[in-house]
Amino acid sequence: METVVMKCGGSVLDELDDQFFTSLKDLMTDGYYPVIVHGGGPAINSMLDLYKIAADFKDGLRVTCEKTMKIVEMVLSGQTNRHLCGLLMKQGFKVLGINGSDGSCLQAEYIDKQGLGYVGNINNVNIDLIMMAIESGYIPVITPIGIAEDGCKLNINGDYAAASVAKALKAERCAFVTNVDGILINGELVSEITDHEIESYISDGSIYGGMIPKVNSALTATAAGVEKVMIISGKKPFYKNNCWHGTAIAAKEGVLK
Numbered sequence: 001m002e003t004v005v006m007k008c009g010g011s012v013l014d015e016l017d018d019q020f021f022t023s024l025k026d027l028m029t030d031g032y033y034p035v036i037v038h039g040g041g042p043a044i045n046s047m048l049d050l051y052k053i054a055a056d057f058k059d060g061l062r063v064t065c066e067k068t069m070k071i072v073e074m075v076l077s078g079q080t081n082r083h084l085c086g087l088l089m090k091q092g093f094k095v096l097g098i099n100g101s102d103g104s105c106l107q108a109e110y111i112d113k114q115g116l117g118y119v120g121n122i123n124n125v126n127i128d129l130i131m132m133a134i135e136s137g138y139i140p141v142i143t144p145i146g147i148a149e150d151g152c153k154l155n156i157n158g159d160y161a162a163a164s165v166a167k168a169l170k171a172e173r174c175a176f177v178t179n180v181d182g183i184l185i186n187g188e189l190v191s192e193i194t195d196h197e198i199e200s201y202i203s204d205g206s207i208y209g210g211m212i213p214k215v216n217s218a219l220t221a222t223a224a225g226v227e228k229v230m231i232i233s234g235k236k237p238f239y240k241n242n243c244w245h246g247t248a249i250a251a252k253e254g255v256l257k
């Protein structure tokens, strides 16, 4: 069973184009099983604003105290996941929303409890629930919330969650869906990029902000054996007849899989 993990970033969730859904349908017609992991950073920020809590990030990760964690779960699970499932259902897809902590799907450990609070790294993915959904004909739509050994919920960066899920499923491909066509350098789309190029573009500032966890997760996914990893747009068609549009990531210079 060929699975494709698609991470839908918060930046594009309100802008997903009909052509995006058409590509998703084409992908399924060609025999691939999509598994969606979503983000929702901007929606969390708006809700924190409403509660008059300042958003705070360290190295692209949200500093998450107990109160913030409650808001993160309320927004991601109660709002963003519902919204995305609703969009997909309207387009005729069968979907099953899963909070990452359900069925101990995303098992996580604290990254730095002191400095970041309730923020985790995934150390194990229990794929039972995901496979159950796929085998029953549903697209799993996973919220990046992990469960720690002490039973606490942890906030997981959506890009990292997608890479872990792709690795656990031995996915055929992992695609990071965002609000740009792929990696742009001097305004031009780069169709293929190596780890060395990524490193140098990060150090000269050509790759910055939210694109950094995305390329790092992409490299993690390739290092974990996911053969094809891409950054693609949710505002355009991304797939037709086994051709993908966006930036393909290569783990090793010159070796594009």
Ligand SMILES: Nc1ncnc2c1ncn2[C@@H]1O[C@H](COP(=O)(O)OP(=O)(O)O)[C@@H](O)[C@H]1O
Binding pocket: 008, 009, 010, 011, 012, 039, 040, 041, 177, 178, 179, 180, 182, 183, 184, 185, 206, 207, 208, 209, 210, 211, 212, 214
């Ligand atoms: N080299 C780059 N090419 C394209 N986008 C980049 C680049 N460097 C930084 N970005 C920024 O990264 C953003 C995507 O990251 P982010 O906003 O976190 O998206 P998402 O919510 O989809 O995860 C783009 O909208 C763009 O502003």
Ligand SMILES: CC(=O)N[C@@H](CCC(=O)OP(=O)(O)O)C(=O)O
Binding pocket: 008, 009, 010, 011, 038, 039, 040, 041, 042, 044, 060, 061, 062, 072, 119, 120, 144, 155, 156, 157, 158, 159, 210
């Ligand atoms: C730990 C951490 O930073 N978690 C992210 C989870 C959401 C996310 O990843 O959303 P995007 O994909 O839209 O960026 C956050 O709280 O914003």
